[in-house]
Amino acid sequence: MTTRRQVTRTTAATLAALLALTAAGCSSKAKEGGKNGDTADTGGVRTGQGVTDGTIKLGALTDMTGVYASLGKSVTQAQQLYVKKTNADGGICGRKIELTVRDHGYDPQKAVSGYTELSPQVLGFTQFIGSPFVAAVKQRIDGQDKGLVIPQAWSTSLLGSPYVRVVGNTYDVETINAIDFLMKEKGVGKGDGIGHVYFEGDYGENALAGSRYAAEQAGLTIVEQKIKPTDNDMTAQVSALKKAGVEGVVISAGPRQAASFVGVAAAVGLRAPVIGNNSAFSPQLLATQAGPALTKNYYVANPTEPIGTDTQDAKKLVADYEAAYPSDALDNGVVAGWTAASVFGEALKKACASKDLTREGVGKALLTINAYDSGFGTTHDFTDPKAPSSRQTVILQPDKKVTGGTKVVREAEISGAAKSYTPGG
Structure with missing residues (x-):
């Protein structure tokens, strides 16, 4: 889910400047939720920032009007559904959950100011949403705020914090597993070339680190094609990779770039199988001219099974989501949003059992969760902040006939290379 997101180094510098400007203005407020502000209710539960006798207030910083608007909408509505159903069941620790949403439109200034406000x-x-935006405030989160943040982003730059916790595999691990699929299932072999089309910035370059590692382990050659988020026509990239004679292609970009690449490749006769990171697909693409090509020769590496998977958990979520949002399409953003909210909820329940609903208490509670079942084919271990919660990757294939637009072609698996790899190392 970036979202697998990216900004240029110039934008990163802008974020740093924004952070410097806003940090001073919010520092006194941030300290109000620290140990000096902690209290205990009549049941002996310690509480602090964002928690009253009747409510637990949580925030969501999303993109509902920018480049990842469809994803942000699905993630947010799934989390609102989680809150509604949790409250209907009595809440957590005798308190109702309140979710305050801010749309940053994938704008760095709005993202940082939204965090500062909430x-x-x-x-x-x-x-x-947005790994560069989370990275911009990570030092503040770790140093003074100490509130749990579950990003819809999977960069290794976010690892190492007890408070910023990545749910699922990181971009590099996911890409290693994607290349393993190309080798085991699609005929790519030692000595072959693999094209890698990737966004400049955090998302693409982290994924590229994974493909380079996989290539080194398997004796492959990576043919790199760096692009910008504003590059929507992939004709030049297809031509370059066809000329290079690649036997497979990895795409670490957005849905538009993936659709363009696969469509152009089909038109010019590049038959190499193409696999994208999980944010490089949207089911809405199946209704475009690229739809037929996507169903034939495109695959998606995903941290969980899709929304349309044939399990009781998936069927219940589909039914509940369709009842709540009957006019909105189902996609894997629903799974990502629901999983993140339920992980946070599980940490709240454990913190309540320990009678500590402070920020630090919730962070400690998450560290005790070592086998959380997401209900979508993946288990998560949060005991090590230096590691993603999972190294498992599910391989999907677009299929307009199934709910959510993708079907499973390889269940959750960890490749040998992914087991030996150190994320960010």
Whole structure:
């Protein structure tokens, strides 16, 4: 889910400047939720920032109007559904959950200011779309705020914090597993070339680190094609990779770039199988001219099974989501949003059992969860902040006939290369 997101180094510098400007203005407020502000209710539960006797306030920093608007909408609505159903069942620790949403439109200034606004008001964040935006405030989160943040982003730059916790495999691990699929299932072999089309910035370059490692382990050659998020026509990239004679292609970009690449490749006769990171697909693409090509020769590496998988958990979520949002399409953003919210909820329940609903208490509670079943084919271990919660990757294939537009072609698996790899190392 970036979301597998990216900004240029110039944008990163802008984020740093914004952070410097806003940090001073919010520092006094951030400290109000620290140990000096902690209290205990009549049941002996310690509480702090964002928690009252009747409510637990959480935040969501999303993109509902920018480049990842469809994803942000699905993630947010799934989390609102989680909150509604949890509250209907009595809440958590005798308290109702309140979710405050801010749309940053994938704009760095709005993202940082949104965090600055909400952080003093909430216990933590069930989502924060955009790895560069999370990275921009990570030092503040670790140093003074200490509120749990579950990003919809999977960069290794976010690892190492007890408070910013990546749910699922990181971009590099996911890409290693994707290349393993190309070798085991699609005929790519030692000595072959693999094209890698990737966004400049955090998302693409982290994924590229994974493909380079996989290539080194398997004796492959990576043919790199760096692009910008504004590059929507992949004709030049297809031509370059066809000329290079690649036997497979990895795409670490957005849905538009993936659709363009696969469509152009089909038109010019590049028959190499193409696999994208999980944010490089949207089911809405199946209704475009690229739809037929996507169903024939495109695959998606995903941290979980899709929304349309044939399990009781999936069927229940589909039914509940369709009842709540009957006019909105189902996609894997629903799974990502629901999983993140339920992980946060599980940490809240364990913190309640320990009678500590402070920010630090919730962070400690998450560290005790070592086998969380997401209900979508993946288990998560949160005991090590330096590691993603899972190294498992599910391989999907677009299929317009199934709910959510993708079907499973390889269940959750960890490749040998992914087991030996150190994320970010």
